[in-house]
Every structure is written in structure tokens, then in C-alpha cells.
Amino acid sequence: MSSSAPSVFAHSPRRPGRLRTLAVFAIAAGSLAALLAENRTRAAAPRFYPDDPIQVDNDREFDASGAAPIEGSNVWDFVENTFFEKGDRSPIRALNVNTMDEVPDSSWFTNRIGRFDLSPAEVGRGPNTLDAVDIDGWPIVEGKSQGVTPGYRVVDPSGRRYQIKFDPPGNPEMGSGAEMIGAALYHAIGYNVVEGYIVEVDPDRIVIDPEATTVDLSGRKKRMTMEDVKLILRRAARGPNGKYRALASRYAEGKYLGYFKYYGTRADDPNDIFPHEHRRELRGNRVFAAWLNHDDSRALNSLDMLQGSEGRRFVRHYMFDFGSIMGSGSTMPQVPRGGNEYMLEWKPSLLTLVTLGFYVRPWITIDYPKVAKSIGRFESARFDPVRWKPEYPNPAFENMRADDAFWAARIVAKFSDEHIRAAVARAQYSEPGAAEYAAKTLSERRDKVLRAWLPGVNPIVSPALDEEGTFTFRNAVVDAGVAGKPTAYLVQWHHFDNTNGNGPGEAIGAEIRVSEPRAPAPVERLQGMDFAAVRVRTEHPEFPHWAAPVTIYFRRGADGWQAVGLERQDPRAVED
Amino acid sequence: MKPSTLRTFAIVVLACAHAASTAAAQTPQAPQTREEELRARREAKAQEVEKERQGRIERVLVSLENGRLFERLLNPPEGFYPLIGHVTPGSGLSLGAGYRQPRLFGERAVFQASAVGSPRKYFLIDARLLMPRLANEAAQAEFYALRSWWPEEAFFGLGPDSLRREHANFSLGNTVVGGSGAVRAGRLLMVGGRAEYLRPRSGQGRAKGIADVATLFPGEEIPGFGAPTDFGRFEAFADFNYREPLMNPRRGGRYYVSYALFDDLHLDRYGFRRLEVDLQQYVPFLNDRRVFAFHALLSASDAVAGQQVPFYLMRSLGGPDDLRGFRRHRFRDANLLLLQAEYRWEVFTAVDAALFVDAGQVAPRVSDFDLADLETDYGxxxxxxxxxxxxxxIEGAFGSRDGKHFILRFGHVF
Structure with missing residues (x-):
């Protein structure tokens, strides 16, 4: 019983068992086949594409016609950035850089002085397409209802709008001068900025369009009258000739879409795929803002415009309103806190409170030179770029890493004293010594910016490999005169397989130690290779963190070796 | 394994492999360039594009800022608006409405009117015509009429030795019609004059549980009580003001001098002259983040020969704006001296802290001031x-002989 029973009993259920086994095998085999198919697909994604490194990010490809204007709240912008941690704060590399760790041109940024040699005249011209404008007789069509600076809007004979903003009575030329300088420098850096012109308004030649409207203090729209204009001019600086100097900002083309935030993306813009807090040009803006004391560098001082042709609309992003940079606070000189502390910081505030004011915050003792009323409060002696702060936290600034700061500092390094003087000349300061002081202070602040942020990473730049097998590169810190030559560069060549997505492979030969930014490549070993990688470490007694390697990837092309990738190991977070 | 089984197995494997490869073939083509990769990501987002959304709080704030609700509530330029505050110190929280029309006479004049009342039945009706920018801003003028009713005004007796326990009250109604004008005599100096018709009426206090002034004090200690008369007030003043910023000064000063004649138009019993000197000085240091602020006020009233200064028109000391460690109107007499000093320090942008000390005295004659015996407090x-x-x-005042006082008040002290 026991011997036969199992055979019968066993026979019967064994068939389903065999089928099950068969099915399992079949599924496993099928899965394997699917995996192989997927792997084939994945293996087709190389680390470097043929078009790397891209110089242009075509973020105008998808029609953004559906984007709608966003109105911002000053109070909310302060609250959400002061009391909440907005955006992703992961310490990751900027997401919009190309494989060479550079920012490609886009609707956000156009490489200018960082990529090309601009003349001082080009920097001085800024974004302007006209030599000058004369607004006498241009009708006022609207009051300026936003912002603290008094002004209104006019149209030129072609119908193009200009916003007219006046200087505060106690500080003639201050706000308009700051605007002109800021626009020139931000434009040369690479940001989109609107055109601006210094104009003189003759009160006897002011014309008001019969349909002009303004919004009174109670928020009601009403017909604009000469009394409204007089109210505006009452808050404006009048020159000795009886005229009012002003800034005429030319409206950007396109449809107004409001502003961009320094975190997240615009949900209504299909081209906006990189979270703003991880865009390098927004992170690196902290460096530029510190240099120029642009403490009002907040979301509401940005501008989005819908541009392009029908069916191919895209959003262009502008930096806007430089009336509160350098020593200007728009309607008054910059407050001493500006650039030194957020509007609200608990620890120093409580310390100040409980010590009855005997605790003195460092910035309170800054002695701002009284050079000219048009300069306001601006200085370089106590300026500390790393400790510099805007009015309240900015998510992109908070995310700035050493490599972001290095990228920005390299651009700052391209501004010579002549470039700065040309930008300052745009301000047309009339007070003796004002222009000289502004230029000198900007140059001194530039030098501090370079000393603070250029050495933050191993500063290897401009790598090249020629056909003779000579590997050359440059040291951005040495080139900028910020530090002396390093003790040595340690160069290690590696195999690199572009198809597997991994980093450098097996080392080729031994590490080479050189004292100059030039090293031989193992030409024979590179024969037949399409890619090669090289790691460079730098020995410098002042900057031990330069030992963190920079890895450079070369691809062999028809014209020889081309650098297609550059990765910096982030040696340290930028100090707060 | 039987051949049929092997065949079945092979068929299943091939079928799965075919399905997998078909599926792989049907997946989107892997990008071959960086541009294609980015395009694919944007294409994916294009499928999900939606309207940019703002949170509810943000939307409300945008609406408030664009609609300028705060300006409308606090300082509207035109139309009706609510009023929240005090009719006069001691009236309690008051509510009312105001109206402003700024477009009179070619927008050269502003008419404004208001009516405010408090639960303690204080009220004030005020109408005035302002011309703040005459003669190319070299002059200004104002005409006004107001009616007030203050039913529970505190009175502790005249002189510096009045006692807190002798707390009485009286009512005071007043009608004032007048005008003032001033011309600019320099960038910072204004000089001008004022003429008013006053119809004050003092009477029985209405506060429950507090004695009426006439029951606690004999008639000679409350001159003018129950003696209805009208006054003509004629005043000249000079105002030199270089405070910065004007409304929350951290530097500069203000020096104000006025001389007024109060002419008893009916009884010839209560006419008097009044000289007032009001000095403010602000001494900043540490970039204006610390300020020593000083205030001195002398009000000296001198009765016309044979007449008296009516008690209800005397200046008083005590309350949240002068001697902060004392009750409102705690001291009253014909002459008043107030000295205040504050050390102010900025805690952060929107908050200042202050240590203060107040000293003051009232006296029947200026020569009676005793600087060694001033009433004092600190806080x-x-x-x-x-x-x-x-x-x-928000302030706490201590150190006075009347005990501690907590102050919650809109507006600056000086």
C-alpha cells in the first residue's frame, strides 16, 4: 500500500508540478529575454552623447502660450522664505550644467563675459539698443502702482512703453545710478535685463494721455491728472536746472507673466524642467549679488516674459530692479544691515534685546564713508563675501555649493577695472568723486569675491589634449592672481568606457607629478581608444582641499581630442 | 524530459522572448543626443502642464497688497474709512468712521471729517479743511470745527501734592471752531498762527464709583467749574523740525515754541496766557541703531490780571505719553514741566526696545517748580x-509712588 500508493498518488499531482516548473522556467527565460532587451536599450545610453558638452539648452522648444501672469506678495515672499525651508535642499550638483560643468545658454542665461572677451564699451552699453532716449513730450499713460519708488509710465512714438523712476530728494542720482550699473554688470555676466536710460524730465513738458490712469493709495483706479504727477515729483530729486533726473526702463518685449521663484519650476511652462534652486546661474547669483550688494535679490525682483512667435512661445526670465544695489536702498540710502543680516534673525535679535543693546552686531560698527549722496552706504573694507546676506533667505542661494561659487567667481574675475569703470560711467554721477569711489569700491569688492570663492575647489580649468600627447590646463586661481603657483599637480590617466555610464576605469601607468599645468599623456596607451579620463589633484600649502580631484574626460574626434566632461569633487560646503 | 515537454518549453520561452522584444521595440527610442534627452523630459512635462497655483494665504496676501487694504484702513486718501483708536487718553478703545475728499479747489484742498465714540461714551466729531501746499508749498492753512464730549475726565486736585486716593471726575464738553496758517521761513522752520473760538462746558462726572469733582473739592480748587463761558484763543508759534525719520526719529531734533492768549469772551474771569516750549533731541550712535532721545516740555500759564486759569484748560501730567508711572491726569495745574529721556536700541528691523525715565511736576507758578522734588518713574x-x-x-512703567503701570498704545511717545 505504501509502495503503490505513492506512485499513483505521486503520478497524478506530478503533472501539474511539472507544468508549474515549466511555466516558471519559461517566465524566467522570458524575463531574462526582457531584461536583456532592456539592458540593450540602457547600454545604448552613453555617459557622453555626441553633442556633449552642449553650449545651448534649447528651452524654447515647447510652446508655452498657456503660461499666465503670476502676481506676487511681498509679505508672503518674506514669510515663506524666512519661516519655511522652500525647495529641495539636497547638496547636489547643479542640474542645468553641461558635462563640462558650465552653464549652457538658455532663456535664463546667455554666456557673455564668461565666454567672450567683452570690451569695456560693450560692458558699459549693457543691454541697451539705443544710445539715449529723450522722453520730453512722450505722454504718460499710467501711474506706477507697484514698488516704493515714485514714477509713472510713458510711451514713445512707436508705442513702446517705458517706466520712469525718480531718485529720492535727499539722494539725487542714487537709485537711477545703481540701476544703470547693476543692469550693465548683470547683463555682462549673462542674465537677461531690461534696457535702461538716464533721462531728464522737464516738468514744463510733461504730457498726460487723456486716457491715462493711476491707482490711488486706496487701490482705486482713476484718471491721472497733473496733480498726481506733481505728487510724484514731490517725492523726487530735482536738479539745479529745475529738471528731474530719472531712470527710463524700456519694457521688455512680450507678454508679462509676473516673476519666477527661486525654487521649484513654473507648472505652466513645459520648458522649465530644472528646479530653480538647482539652477547654477541662480545659485551662483549669490556671488554676484554679494559683489554688488544686491540685497534685494528676491523672487519679486525677477520678471518672466512670454516671447516668441505664434505657436512657438517661450518664457524668458529676467533679473529686474537694481535700485537697491550698492549703497542705494531705492528711496533712501541702504540701511547698515543691508547685506549683513537678514531682516529677521532670532539669535542676534534676542541677544541684542536681553543685553539691552550692549551686544553690538558687527555690521553696526561699519563706518560707511560719506563720499556723496548719490553713493549712499557702500563700502568694501568690512565686506565679507561669504557672510554676505540678502534681505531674507533665498533657496537657490542657500543651495550654492563651492563649484557653483567657483563658476560665478570665474565670471567676476573677467571684469577688469576698466570694465567696472565703464559700467559706473553709465550712472552719470555728477558729484565729485562719486564715480571714482563707486568704481574703486566695486573693484575692491571684486577682489574679495575672488579671494573668497575662487579657491573653494580645485581650480583646474581649460583642459586640452593635443595630438602629440600633451595635456594642458590652467589654474583659475593663479590666473586671477589670487594665489601663487601650487607645489605640484598630480596627474593620473585612466581608461574610460563611455558605454557603461561609470566613472574612470583602470589606471593607465603611474601618477605623474608636475609643477606646471602641463603633463604628458600616455600616447601609445591611448592609441585606439575613443575616450580617456585623467584625474588631476593639486598640492598647494594654502589650499589643502585642492587635493580633491578634478576628473576630465576626453573624446577622440576628427579634429583630435576634445574635452567633453569635467567633474569636480566638492571638497567642502560653502560656509554660511 | 519528454520531447513534447521540451517542445512546449521552447515555445513558451520563444513566446516570452518575442513578447519582451516586441515590448522593448515599442518603448520610446532611447535618446541619442543630449538635446534629445532634454527634449524628452520637456515633452513629458508638456503632457502635465497645468496652471500655476498659489496657496490660499498667498492669494489672500496678494489681494490685500494689490487692494491696499492696510493703507485703506490706516491712512486712506479718499472716501470713507473706519477709525480705530482713542478719542483722547482715557477714553478707552474707540471706533468710528472717517471721510476724506482730497480734490477740492483743483486738488489744492482736502476735506476730512470723522466721528468717533467709545463704550465709555466719549465722542468726538471733527471736520476740517486742509490746504497743505499753498504758495508753491511755502505755506499751509487749515480750518476746522469740532465737537467733543468727555464724560469721565480724571481729577486728583491741583498742585504737585495731589493724592491718588482723591480720585474724582468731571465731564467736559467742548466746541471749537478755528483756523491756523503757517509759512515756511526756511527749509526746516515754520512760523504761523492760530485763532479759535472755544465753547467748553465742565460739569458733573459720569464715572460710576468715582466721586464727582464738585463733591470732593471745594470751588476754589476747581476754578471755572460750572461757570460756562466761551474763549477766543489767539496763538503764534514757531516750529523748527529736523528730525529724521520724521515719524520714528533717530537723529536731529524738534524745537517748538508757542505763545497763546485765551480770552474769556463772556465772564472776564478765566482769561490767561500760555507759553509752551517743547524740545526734542535725538542723539544717535552705532549707525543710528542706538539712540538717546530727550524730551523737555514747559507749559507756563499766567492768568490775566484778576482772573484765573480754568482747571479744565490746565495741562496735566500722568498717563502713557508723559509720566508713564502715573494715572492719566494725575497732576494738574497752571504750569507743567516734563523731562523724558529714553535709550532706544534696535532689536531688529521692525522692533525697537527702550529704557526710559520720566520726570515732571506741576506748579501754580513757574517759580514754584522744585527740580529736587520731581515726580519720577522708569520703565x-x-x-x-x-x-x-x-x-x-508696549511698556511697563515702574518706580512711581503710584505703583506699576502697563501701557499698550498706538503711536510713538515722542
């Missing part, structure tokens, strides 16, 4: 606002 306060002005102050 600590927080001020909320901006460079444009103090919105709210």
Missing part, C-alpha cells in the same frame, strides 16, 4: 513699526 518698552512710524508700543 522698559517695545516699539513695533518701521522707519515710517511706530505702530504700537
Amino acid at each position: 522698559f518698552g517695545l516699539r513695533f513699526g518701521s522707519v515710517r512710524g511706530v505702530f504700537l508700543r
Whole structure:
């Protein structure tokens, strides 16, 4: 019983068992086949594409016609950035850089002085397409209802709008001068900025369009009258000739879409795929803002415009309103806190409170030179770029890493004293010594910016490999005169397989130690290779963190070796 | 394994492999360039594009800022608006409405009117025509009429030795019609004059549980009580003001001098002259983040020969704006001296803290002031606002012979 029973009993259920086994095998085999198919697909994604490194990010490809204007709240912008941690704060590399760790041109940024040699005249011209404008007789069509600076809007004979903003009575030329300088420098850096012109308004030649409207203090729209204009001019600086100097900002083309935030993306813009807090040009803006004391560098001082042709609309992003940079606070000189502390910081505030004011915050003792009323409060002696702060936290600034700061500092390094003087000349300061002081202070602040942020990473730049097998590169810190030559560069060549997505492979030969930014490549070993990688470490007694390697990837092309990738190991977070 | 089984197995494997490869073939083509990769990501987002959304709080704030609700409530340029505050110190929280029309006479004049009342039945009706920018801003003028009713005004007796326990009250109604004008005699100096018709009426106090003034004090100690008369007031003044910022000063000063004649138009019993000197000085240090602020006020009233200064028109000391460690109107007499000093320090942008000391005295004659016997108090306060002005102050006053006082008040002290 026991011997036969199992055979019968066993026979019967064994068939389903065999089928099950068969099915399992079949599924496993099928899965394997699917995996192989997927792997084939994945293996087709190389680390470097043929078009790397891209110089242009075509973020105008998808029609953004559906984007709608966003109105911002000053109070909310302060609250959400002061009391909440907005955006992703992961310490990751900027997401919009190309494989060479550079920012490609886009609707956000156009490489200018960082990529090309601009003349001082080009920097001085800024974004302007006209030599000058004369607004006498241009009708006022609207009051300026936003912002603290008094002004209104006019149209030129072609119908193009200009916003007219006046200087505060106690500080003639201050706000308009700051605007002109800021626009020139931000434009040369690479940001989109609107055109601006210094104009003189003759009160006897002011014309008001019969349909002009303004919004009174109670928020009601009403017909604009000469009394409204007089109210505006009452808050404006009048020159000795009886005229009012002003800034005429030319409206950007396109449809107004409001502003961009320094975190997240615009949900209504299909081209906006990189979270703003991880865009390098927004992170690196902290460096530029510190240099120029642009403490009002907040979301509401940005501008989005819908541009392009029908069916191919895209959003262009502008930096806007430089009336509160350098020593200007728009309607008054910059407050001493500006650039030194957020509007609200608990620890120093409580310390100040409980010590009855005997605790003195460092910035309170800054002695701002009284050079000219048009300069306001601006200085370089106590300026500390790393400790510099805007009015309240900015998510992109908070995310700035050493490599972001290095990228920005390299651009700052391209501004010579002549470039700065040309930008300052745009301000047309009339007070003796004002222009000289502004230029000198900007140059001194530039030098501090370079000393603070250029050495933050191993500063290897401009790598090249020629056909003779000579590997050359440059040291951005040495080139900028910020530090002396390093003790040595340690160069290690590696195999690199572009198809597997991994980093450098097996080392080729031994590490080479050189004292100059030039090293031989193992030409024979590179024969037949399409890619090669090289790691460079730098020995410098002042900057031990330069030992963190920079890895450079070369691809062999028809014209020889081309650098297609550059990765910096982030040696340290930028100090707060 | 049987051949049939093997065949079945092979068929299944091939079928799965075919399905997998078909599926792989049907997946989107892997990008071959960086541009294609980015395009694919944007294409994916294009499928999900939606309207940019703002949170509810943000939307409300945008609406409030664009609609300028705060300006409408606090300082509207035109139309009707609510009023929240005090009719006069001691009236309690008052509510009312105001109206402003700024477009009279070619927008050269502003008419404004208001009516405010408090639960303690204080009220004030005020109408005035302002011409703040005459003669190319070299002059200004104002005409006004107001009616007030203050039913529970505190009175503790005249002189510096009045006692807190002798707390009485009286009512005071007043009608004032007048005008003032001033011309600019320099960038910072204004000189001008004022003429008013006053119809004050003092009477029985209405506060429950507090004695009426006439029951606690004999008639000679409350001159003018129950003696209805009208006054003509004629005043000249000079105002030199270089405070910065004007509404929350951190530097500069203000020096104000006025001389007024109060002419008893009917009884010839209560006419008097009044000289007032009001001095403020602000001494900043540490970039204006610390300020020593000083205030001195002398009010000297001198009765016309054979007449008296009516008690209800005498200046008083005590309350949240002068001697902060004492009750409102705690001291009253024909002459008044007030000295205040504050050390103010900025805690952060919107909050200042202050240590203060007040000293003052009233006296029947200027020669009776005894600087060694001033009433004093000291305290600590927080001020909320901006460079444009103090919105709210919270203070604790100590050290007076009347005990501790807590102060919650809109507006600056000086």
C-alpha cells in the first residue's frame, strides 16, 4: 500500500508540478529575454552623447502660450522664505550644467563675459539698443502702482512703453545710478535685463494721455491728472536746472507673466524642467549679488516674459530692479544691515534685546564713508563675501555649493577695472568723486569675491589634449592672481568606457607629478581608444582641499581630442 | 524530459522572448543626443502642464497688497474709512468712521471729517479743511470745527501734592471752531498762527464709583467749574523740525515754541496766557541703531490780571505719553514741566526696545517748580513699526509712588 500508493498518488499531482516548473522556467527565460532587451536599450545610453558638452539648452522648444501672469506678495515672499525651508535642499550638483560643468545658454542665461572677451564699451552699453532716449513730450499713460519708488509710465512714438523712476530728494542720482550699473554688470555676466536710460524730465513738458490712469493709495483706479504727477515729483530729486533726473526702463518685449521663484519650476511652462534652486546661474547669483550688494535679490525682483512667435512661445526670465544695489536702498540710502543680516534673525535679535543693546552686531560698527549722496552706504573694507546676506533667505542661494561659487567667481574675475569703470560711467554721477569711489569700491569688492570663492575647489580649468600627447590646463586661481603657483599637480590617466555610464576605469601607468599645468599623456596607451579620463589633484600649502580631484574626460574626434566632461569633487560646503 | 515537454518549453520561452522584444521595440527610442534627452523630459512635462497655483494665504496676501487694504484702513486718501483708536487718553478703545475728499479747489484742498465714540461714551466729531501746499508749498492753512464730549475726565486736585486716593471726575464738553496758517521761513522752520473760538462746558462726572469733582473739592480748587463761558484763543508759534525719520526719529531734533492768549469772551474771569516750549533731541550712535532721545516740555500759564486759569484748560501730567508711572491726569495745574529721556536700541528691523525715565511736576507758578522734588518713574518698552512710524508700543512703567503701570498704545511717545 505504501509502495503503490505513492506512485499513483505521486503520478497524478506530478503533472501539474511539472507544468508549474515549466511555466516558471519559461517566465524566467522570458524575463531574462526582457531584461536583456532592456539592458540593450540602457547600454545604448552613453555617459557622453555626441553633442556633449552642449553650449545651448534649447528651452524654447515647447510652446508655452498657456503660461499666465503670476502676481506676487511681498509679505508672503518674506514669510515663506524666512519661516519655511522652500525647495529641495539636497547638496547636489547643479542640474542645468553641461558635462563640462558650465552653464549652457538658455532663456535664463546667455554666456557673455564668461565666454567672450567683452570690451569695456560693450560692458558699459549693457543691454541697451539705443544710445539715449529723450522722453520730453512722450505722454504718460499710467501711474506706477507697484514698488516704493515714485514714477509713472510713458510711451514713445512707436508705442513702446517705458517706466520712469525718480531718485529720492535727499539722494539725487542714487537709485537711477545703481540701476544703470547693476543692469550693465548683470547683463555682462549673462542674465537677461531690461534696457535702461538716464533721462531728464522737464516738468514744463510733461504730457498726460487723456486716457491715462493711476491707482490711488486706496487701490482705486482713476484718471491721472497733473496733480498726481506733481505728487510724484514731490517725492523726487530735482536738479539745479529745475529738471528731474530719472531712470527710463524700456519694457521688455512680450507678454508679462509676473516673476519666477527661486525654487521649484513654473507648472505652466513645459520648458522649465530644472528646479530653480538647482539652477547654477541662480545659485551662483549669490556671488554676484554679494559683489554688488544686491540685497534685494528676491523672487519679486525677477520678471518672466512670454516671447516668441505664434505657436512657438517661450518664457524668458529676467533679473529686474537694481535700485537697491550698492549703497542705494531705492528711496533712501541702504540701511547698515543691508547685506549683513537678514531682516529677521532670532539669535542676534534676542541677544541684542536681553543685553539691552550692549551686544553690538558687527555690521553696526561699519563706518560707511560719506563720499556723496548719490553713493549712499557702500563700502568694501568690512565686506565679507561669504557672510554676505540678502534681505531674507533665498533657496537657490542657500543651495550654492563651492563649484557653483567657483563658476560665478570665474565670471567676476573677467571684469577688469576698466570694465567696472565703464559700467559706473553709465550712472552719470555728477558729484565729485562719486564715480571714482563707486568704481574703486566695486573693484575692491571684486577682489574679495575672488579671494573668497575662487579657491573653494580645485581650480583646474581649460583642459586640452593635443595630438602629440600633451595635456594642458590652467589654474583659475593663479590666473586671477589670487594665489601663487601650487607645489605640484598630480596627474593620473585612466581608461574610460563611455558605454557603461561609470566613472574612470583602470589606471593607465603611474601618477605623474608636475609643477606646471602641463603633463604628458600616455600616447601609445591611448592609441585606439575613443575616450580617456585623467584625474588631476593639486598640492598647494594654502589650499589643502585642492587635493580633491578634478576628473576630465576626453573624446577622440576628427579634429583630435576634445574635452567633453569635467567633474569636480566638492571638497567642502560653502560656509554660511 | 519528454520531447513534447521540451517542445512546449521552447515555445513558451520563444513566446516570452518575442513578447519582451516586441515590448522593448515599442518603448520610446532611447535618446541619442543630449538635446534629445532634454527634449524628452520637456515633452513629458508638456503632457502635465497645468496652471500655476498659489496657496490660499498667498492669494489672500496678494489681494490685500494689490487692494491696499492696510493703507485703506490706516491712512486712506479718499472716501470713507473706519477709525480705530482713542478719542483722547482715557477714553478707552474707540471706533468710528472717517471721510476724506482730497480734490477740492483743483486738488489744492482736502476735506476730512470723522466721528468717533467709545463704550465709555466719549465722542468726538471733527471736520476740517486742509490746504497743505499753498504758495508753491511755502505755506499751509487749515480750518476746522469740532465737537467733543468727555464724560469721565480724571481729577486728583491741583498742585504737585495731589493724592491718588482723591480720585474724582468731571465731564467736559467742548466746541471749537478755528483756523491756523503757517509759512515756511526756511527749509526746516515754520512760523504761523492760530485763532479759535472755544465753547467748553465742565460739569458733573459720569464715572460710576468715582466721586464727582464738585463733591470732593471745594470751588476754589476747581476754578471755572460750572461757570460756562466761551474763549477766543489767539496763538503764534514757531516750529523748527529736523528730525529724521520724521515719524520714528533717530537723529536731529524738534524745537517748538508757542505763545497763546485765551480770552474769556463772556465772564472776564478765566482769561490767561500760555507759553509752551517743547524740545526734542535725538542723539544717535552705532549707525543710528542706538539712540538717546530727550524730551523737555514747559507749559507756563499766567492768568490775566484778576482772573484765573480754568482747571479744565490746565495741562496735566500722568498717563502713557508723559509720566508713564502715573494715572492719566494725575497732576494738574497752571504750569507743567516734563523731562523724558529714553535709550532706544534696535532689536531688529521692525522692533525697537527702550529704557526710559520720566520726570515732571506741576506748579501754580513757574517759580514754584522744585527740580529736587520731581515726580519720577522708569520703565522698559517695545516699539513695533518701521522707519515710517511706530505702530504700537508696549511698556511697563515702574518706580512711581503710584505703583506699576502697563501701557499698550498706538503711536510713538515722542
